């Protein structure tokens with residue numbers, strides 16, 4: 001059986017999965033090549049991997065989500081000012097809904113010292 005760099009069966013290949021994928025990536029802030037020795041895998045589940053890397057030159061951080069799906073490999077990346085533990089912490093938070101925004105707006109209007117009261 002020929003084993004070349006084909007994608008897994010569901011993508012039309014012969015099922016061979018490469019042990020390594022070589023990626024060269026640059027920091028979006030300063031343009032330096034990333035040192036993947038500093039790459040951290042924060043979470044892996046159901047074919048999706050959340051990774052975090054800090055540029056060794058400018059210390060900017062980026063997180064990437066890589067996922068295999070029906071349409072192939074998808075990669076989404078974003079520069080962040082969060083640290084690794086904060087990425088995981090905020091991931092557990094639910095998004096703010098419109099009712100919470102309206103409630104905050106009403107509280108701000110009805111209370112003179114709203115900020116002092118919540119601190």
Ligand SMILES: [Zn+2]
Nearest residue numbers: 027030055058
């Ligand atoms: Zn950089």
